Amino acid sequence: MLRQPRIDLKHISLAVVMSAALLPQMASAALGGPETGVAADAQALKASVKSTDRTTYRVHSIQLASGTVLREYAVAGGTVFAVAWSGPSMPNLRQALGQYFDSYVSGAKARPGSRRHLEIRQSDLVVESGGHMRAFTGRAYLPQELPSGVSLDELH
Amino acid sequence: MAVLKRVLGCGLILLAGLGLVSCGGSSGSGSGTTTTTTPTTPSNELAVTVDGGPSGEAINTLYTTVTLCVPGTTTCQTIDNIQIDTGSYGLRVLASVLTLSLPVASATDGNSLVECTQFVDGYSWGPVATADLEVAGEKASSLPVQVIGSSSFTTVPSDCSSTGTAEDTVATFGANGILGIGVFEQDCGEGCQDSAQGGYYYSCTSTVCNAIAVPVQSQVLNPIPLFTTDNNGSIIELPSVAAGGTTTASGSVIFGIDTESNNASGTQTVLTLDDSGYFTTTTTFNNVPLLTTSFIDSGSNGLFFNDNNSEGASNIATCNTADFSGFYCPASAVALSATLTGQNGVSTAVSFTVENAQTIVDANPTYTAFSTLGGQFSTSTTTFDWGLPFFYGRNVYNAIENHTTTAGTGPYVAF
Numbered sequence: 001m002l003r004q005p006r007i008d009l010k011h012i013s014l015a016v017v018m019s020a021a022l023l024p025q026m027a028s029a030a031l032g033g034p035e036t037g038v039a040a041d042a043q044a045l046k047a048s049v050k051s052t053d054r055t056t057y058r059v060h061s062i063q064l065a066s067g068t069v070l071r072e073y074a075v076a077g078g079t080v081f082a083v084a085w086s087g088p089s090m091p092n093l094r095q096a097l098g099q100y101f102d103s104y105v106s107g108a109k110a111r112p113g114s115r116r117h118l119e120i121r122q123s124d125l126v127v128e129s130g131g132h133m134r135a136f137t138g139r140a141y142l143p144q145e146l147p148s149g150v151s152l153d154e155l156h
Numbered sequence: 157m158a159v160l161k162r163v164l165g166c167g168l169i170l171l172a173g174l175g176l177v178s179c180g181g182s183s184g185s186g187s188g189t190t191t192t193t194t195p196t197t198p199s200n201e202l203a204v205t206v207d208g209g210p211s212g213e214a215i216n217t218l219y220t221t222v223t224l225c226v227p228g229t230t231t232c233q234t235i236d237n238i239q240i241d242t243g244s245y246g247l248r249v250l251a252s253v254l255t256l257s258l259p260v261a262s263a264t265d266g267n268s269l270v271e272c273t274q275f276v277d278g279y280s281w282g283p284v285a286t287a288d289l290e291v292a293g294e295k296a297s298s299l300p301v302q303v304i305g306s307s308s309f310t311t312v313p314s315d316c317s318s319t320g321t322a323e324d325t326v327a328t329f330g331a332n333g334i335l336g337i338g339v340f341e342q343d344c345g346e347g348c349q350d351s352a353q354g355g356y357y358y359s360c361t362s363t364v365c366n367a368i369a370v371p372v373q374s375q376v377l378n379p380i381p382l383f384t385t386d387n388n389g390s391i392i393e394l395p396s397v398a399a400g401g402t403t404t405a406s407g408s409v410i411f412g413i414d415t416e417s418n419n420a421s422g423t424q425t426v427l428t429l430d431d432s433g434y435f436t437t438t439t440t441f442n443n444v445p446l447l448t449t450s451f452i453d454s455g456s457n458g459l460f461f462n463d464n465n466s467e468g469a470s471n472i473a474t475c476n477t478a479d480f481s482g483f484y485c486p487a488s489a490v491a492l493s494a495t496l497t498g499q500n501g502v503s504t505a506v507s508f509t510v511e512n513a514q515t516i517v518d519a520n521p522t523y524t525a526f527s528t529l530g531g532q533f534s535t536s537t538t539t540f541d542w543g544l545p546f547f548y549g550r551n552v553y554n555a556i557e558n559h560t561t562t563a564g565t566g567p568y569v570a571f
Contacts, residue, residue: 088345090276090355116276132243133245135449138535
């Protein structure tokens, strides 16, 4: 009834996990994908990338044509464990969330409509999205893939 | 809480060859009437009400009634339960409540212009149509509006649906439509004029849609700048709401600032905004004191902010039932204050109170207006979303970009 996040604690179905594990490694820097896909993604998006090394991971900032900045957080040579965005437009979440997009959609559907805030909390996926027209912020991360010592406050 | 469900079994049809969107039926339920509308008392004052909305279950949602007309004609339809939203720009109406046949706008290539409107958890897809909008005594002629949930354009491009789920019914929308009267003139702006961007505007034939660039004047527009006078902004005036809430709250949207005897700038604090509509909120309670992406938004139903300790845990207890997740449920009322600072450096302090959301909402099932409803804004560590509770007991000015009042040039908010 309230147009606000319902934090969904339901677990991602085993079937989804299994099918994801069986997928071939695609050259996509989506959440859960390999870091090596970032450059290919940026090329496909005709976007420029700026990469910054942090202590235990790298941040790839992709400047999208819409003016929105999409940040992908990856362990060097490893997995993209978080994505975050801010700007006038929502990013393409199908691309950014990759194999987790369907889980996000079903999580969003389970909630009453809200146009300002969204929060989905599952054991292996957290999505937070907020803002209003022409000013969006959000992030998605894999709690079990966060490198140790990484604070959630760094993922913005 | 009484639930009054309106049933309008009427879909949107594209009248082939005519480029008209229509529901084709006659008016059914008071929401749709075809009349000749001549305002007898020209006025810049629009009545608005916080009530339960179409479902009867809305909380802190501001509604009004508007009249839409086929451009240049007296064939009009009055539509109620339209949400007033300063967090968006332009009028959007659900196809299921529309009985008029409105002409579909053309893209620059001559095909139909169809829009994808993005929300944080989904999207609304539908054609841009042209209508004359009448609100109070004001009129915006040939206004581009979006008709959501059209049965004529059902193939949603993947880069539109990529934001999540469709919001294309009165139930998912919580309103018959939404009237965006925030500080910007268009819903996208120059970014959509300069290049075709997936996720915004599309040129559609009957079979295929492609992203297309759209001149700013053809985008879905905030109607206020199209008014003959009273076109530089608006003032939302709502009464105070006591702690614990109340059944309904009725007030006004006054169009124009310094254009009539009832909309003069006075001693309000003017906070100018950046290109995203942001100002800064400074707190003394949160672990991040400077909230540089703050905004005032009549379309948010609470005060959304973080009150975290140095470990990142919330100082105010959060609710533990699903319906109230994200809201605050403190054992006793929490009184706080914060300082709001515009891009112009002007500051003012605001005091507010957060009560237990579940207690106050459950205590009075008929109440729809709550001044003490608060919740977390977990998405961003730098945001304070001052929603509808902020508006109770205040006159909130929104001056539109590129428009001037005696107090300055928009975009600014003042109160």
